[in-house]
Amino acid sequence: MSLLSQAKPRRGTAFRPSRNSRRAGTGRLAAALLSPSLIVLGLVVGYPVLAACRLSFVVSNETIDPQTGFKVTATSYGLDNYAAVFTGDRFLRPWWNTTSFALASVAVEVLIGVAMALVMHQAFRGRALVRAAILVPWAIPTAISGLLWKWIFNSQGVANELLGARVLWSSEGFQAWLSVVIADTWKTAPFIGLLVLAGLQIIPGELYEAARVDGASTWYAFRRITLPLVRPALVVAVLFRLLDVLRMFDLPYVLVGPRKHSVETLSMIAFEEMSNLRFGTAAAYATVLFLYIAAVAFAFVKLFGADLIGRGTRSSP
Amino acid sequence: MVSSSHTSRRRAGSRAATKAATVGRRPAWAVAVVAASLATTLVGCGGDSSEPAADSPGKFSGRGPITLATGKDTTGTIQEQLDRWNSEHPNEKVTLVELPESADQQRQQFIQNAQTKSDAYTVLNLDPIWVAEFAANQWIDELPAGQFPLDKMLPAVVMTGEYFGKQYAIPYNTNAGLLFYRQDLLDKAGVQPPTTWDDMKDACAAVAKLPEGKDVDCYAGQFDKYEGLTVNFSEAVASAGGTVVDAEGRATVDTEEAKKGLQFLTDGFKDGTFPEEASTYQEEDGRRAFQAGKLLFHRQWPYQWALANAKDGSSKVAGKFGVAPLPGLDGPGKSSLGGLDLAVSKFAKNKATALDFIKFFSSEANARTNLKVNSAAPPYAGLYDDPALRRQFPYLATLKESLSGAVPRPVVVQYGDATAAIQESAAAALSGSKSVDAALADMQRDLSAAIAEK
Numbered sequence: 001m002s003l004l005s006q007a008k009p010r011r012g013t014a015f016r017p018s019r020n021s022r023r024a025g026t027g028r029l030a031a032a033l034l035s036p037s038l039i040v041l042g043l044v045v046g047y048p049v050l051a052a053c054r055l056s057f058v059v060s061n062e063t064i065d066p067q068t069g070f071k072v073t074a075t076s077y078g079l080d081n082y083a084a085v086f087t088g089d090r091f092l093r094p095w096w097n098t099t100s101f102a103l104a105s106v107a108v109e110v111l112i113g114v115a116m117a118l119v120m121h122q123a124f125r126g127r128a129l130v131r132a133a134i135l136v137p138w139a140i141p142t143a144i145s146g147l148l149w150k151w152i153f154n155s156q157g158v159a160n161e162l163l164g165a166r167v168l169w170s171s172e173g174f175q176a177w178l179s180v181v182i183a184d185t186w187k188t189a190p191f192i193g194l195l196v197l198a199g200l201q202i203i204p205g206e207l208y209e210a211a212r213v214d215g216a217s218t219w220y221a222f223r224r225i226t227l228p229l230v231r232p233a234l235v236v237a238v239l240f241r242l243l244d245v246l247r248m249f250d251l252p253y254v255l256v257g258p259r260k261h262s263v264e265t266l267s268m269i270a271f272e273e274m275s276n277l278r279f280g281t282a283a284a285y286a287t288v289l290f291l292y293i294a295a296v297a298f299a300f301v302k303l304f305g306a307d308l309i310g311r312g313t314r315s316s317p
Numbered sequence: 318m319v320s321s322s323h324t325s326r327r328r329a330g331s332r333a334a335t336k337a338a339t340v341g342r343r344p345a346w347a348v349a350v351v352a353a354s355l356a357t358t359l360v361g362c363g364g365d366s367s368e369p370a371a372d373s374p375g376k377f378s379g380r381g382p383i384t385l386a387t388g389k390d391t392t393g394t395i396q397e398q399l400d401r402w403n404s405e406h407p408n409e410k411v412t413l414v415e416l417p418e419s420a421d422q423q424r425q426q427f428i429q430n431a432q433t434k435s436d437a438y439t440v441l442n443l444d445p446i447w448v449a450e451f452a453a454n455q456w457i458d459e460l461p462a463g464q465f466p467l468d469k470m471l472p473a474v475v476m477t478g479e480y481f482g483k484q485y486a487i488p489y490n491t492n493a494g495l496l497f498y499r500q501d502l503l504d505k506a507g508v509q510p511p512t513t514w515d516d517m518k519d520a521c522a523a524v525a526k527l528p529e530g531k532d533v534d535c536y537a538g539q540f541d542k543y544e545g546l547t548v549n550f551s552e553a554v555a556s557a558g559g560t561v562v563d564a565e566g567r568a569t570v571d572t573e574e575a576k577k578g579l580q581f582l583t584d585g586f587k588d589g590t591f592p593e594e595a596s597t598y599q600e601e602d603g604r605r606a607f608q609a610g611k612l613l614f615h616r617q618w619p620y621q622w623a624l625a626n627a628k629d630g631s632s633k634v635a636g637k638f639g640v641a642p643l644p645g646l647d648g649p650g651k652s653s654l655g656g657l658d659l660a661v662s663k664f665a666k667n668k669a670t671a672l673d674f675i676k677f678f679s680s681e682a683n684a685r686t687n688l689k690v691n692s693a694a695p696p697y698a699g700l701y702d703d704p705a706l707r708r709q710f711p712y713l714a715t716l717k718e719s720l721s722g723a724v725p726r727p728v729v730v731q732y733g734d735a736t737a738a739i740q741e742s743a744a745a746a747l748s749g750s751k752s753v754d755a756a757l758a759d760m761q762r763d764l765s766a767a768i769a770e771k
């Protein structure tokens with residue numbers, strides 16, 4: 001975003017760069033070319049973030065006029081909304097749900113997604129069909145897949161029929177948490193599979209041939225060739241999924257329902273507060289969630305060096 | 318994500334981790350924040366509602382085109398009625414604005430419309446539980462009650478449109494719970510439809526002894542943690558002679574009557590009168606169980622009548638069941654009221670037209686059509702005694718009985734908080750994680766807080 005601070009180029013400079021100002025000219029051209037998308041991003045991402053941040057400091061006090069029954073609202077600025085978030089009993093549990101969903105779902109999705117990618121990468125009859133079939137869950141909107149799984153996990157549904165048990169999936173408890181993880185994994189493992197497949201396809205075959213000549217086992221080749229070379233793609237996929245799960249709202253909301261403590265996430269609490277017209281508290285929850293996600297993303301980028309800008313490792317010769 | 322620069326080529330197999338985030342004057346935090354902001358969607362609704370100027374009630378002026386905002390018109394009946402109005406009033410046409418099917422989403426849209434002070438919705442078709450909230454926030458106008466045939470309507474139903482003693486909404490239709498029971502099994506066991514909870518348990522015991530009654534559970538309602546639980550809990554309390562919120566608007570759930578009501582529900586799960594999965598039932602789950610012949614008694618809205626009587630094989634109990642008013646502690650119980658009420662948005666134009674349209678739209682003739690086509694219960698008392706309608710809907714007599722004793726759900730401005738407080742404690746008591754006394758003490762505290770808006 002440092003590009004924005006550069007002066008706008010005079011007309012024409014971008015097209016006739018003198019030799020010594022070449023770099024600056026390129027920078028200015030880049031800034032000019034990028035400015036429309038930066039302005040759009042600023043409007044659709046930056047402004048709502050700032051607006052929500054401001055709103056989270058707006059404290060409203062509401063009373064009912066005893067004569068008319070009308071609501072009287074007084075607003076001031078303060079930290080009360082944040083105090084309400086951190087001192088209330090509705091922060092730790094949703095925070096833990098949000099975090100545990102992220103850890104569990106993403107871990108399982110990586111394993112299944114990589115396996116899917118390896119299968120899709122093989123040359124065999126009907127490979128195109130398998131690729132298309134694996135992608136179907138990813139193509140279905142989350143709310144719809146939530147409904148599908150709600151039917152499956154119904155007390156009289158398919159899951160109980162297959163298990164031969166009477167598990168009450170939508171009641172409070174570990175089983176509700178598990179049902180969300182299962183549905184989320186089903187939906188998004190293909191996404192990881194797809195990104196990893198893209199990574200697999202740019203690994204040159206000669207490497208494997210060389211490994212075979214050197215007498216490396218399949219497992220050894222997978223560990224020493226496939227994994228390191230697919231890593232950049234995998235890290236980006238995992239980061240995207242992590243950010244996605246941390247703000248999860250629709251799946252637990254549709255599948256299990258609102259205000260169920262076992263699956264309530266921070267987004268759901270923010271939504272709940274908003275539906276009850278406590279916009280300040282809702283914005284405070286949303287801001288806390290935003291900072292948490294930013295911190296996780298920062299830690300992840302630091303630890304694994306996710307190549308988001310696309311100038312990192314390149315393995316093609 | 319493959320870059321076009323060949324400068325950073327690396328040997329395959331070497332440690333591939335590039336600190337990409339630190340390349341080119343972009344620190345890691347910037348990348349992280351951008352990634353996070355792309356992944357986070359924040360709702361930036363304006364929340365600082367300023368005080369609108371007090372409008373004197375009864376100022377309904379202006380004629381011209383208006384809109385009707387209501388839930389999905391599934392059968393096309395509403396559009397037909399609008400067409401009739403529009404042909405008679407070419408200069409005051411009414412346009413139908415269809416809202417989502419889920420009640421929560423409808424409320425969201427109504428509130429968004431009110432907060433932006435938009436005139437997009439003129440006449441609002443509201444769930445009665447929102448009337449207090451909309452009136453208190455001054456999103457809807459007080460209506461001239463004298464201009465409507467409210468005396469022909471059931472008094473309890475008219476009450477749902479009142480707030481602080483003034484009429485803010487006119488009943489469009491209504492709804493009350495009925496006890497669906499398996500006539501064939503009761504006849505076999507030689508028992509009458511029950512009027513008290515004890516009778517109902519005795520009837521279940523008698524049917525359980527029959528060979529046909531072996532796999533039939535006793536009773537279910539709507540016990541999942543959602544609005545239906547508030548309905549069923551309020552019914553249990555009212556049927557034991559208590560109230561959830563009294564006439565002065567104070568929470569009253571730490572009373573003996575409320576304890577007896579909740580005790581009936583918790584005991585039902587404890588002693589197996591209610592099947593375990595009933596704790597997850599919403600309307601449709603229970604309907605499936607009843608239609609599969611798995612339930613002897615079922616607390617349900619009247620819509621189940623037609624579906625459970627379907628002769629296409631979807632229902633195993635077609636023609637084998639009857640309906641009765643809900644049972645109570647010492648005699649017939651009291652149902653919660655459902656339904657829909659019509660109100661006028663404060664921010665709308667052409668309010669004179671809106672008033673005339675509500676008179677037409679909520680008229681007895683239209684209520685009759687709505688009953689015939691959608692089996693929507695009319696607010697007009699007279700229609701329940703109409704012989705032709707009674708032939709078509711044999712349950713009307715029972716429904717009238719249920720409606721005349723029905724109680725509105727608690728009138729609370731912050732209804733969302735009130736219903737959450739009720740559901741929270743009731744669910745804890747039903748699952749056994751809290752005792753009845755502890756659950757009601759907590760409910761009293763939370764409900765009082767929701768009423769006091771603190």
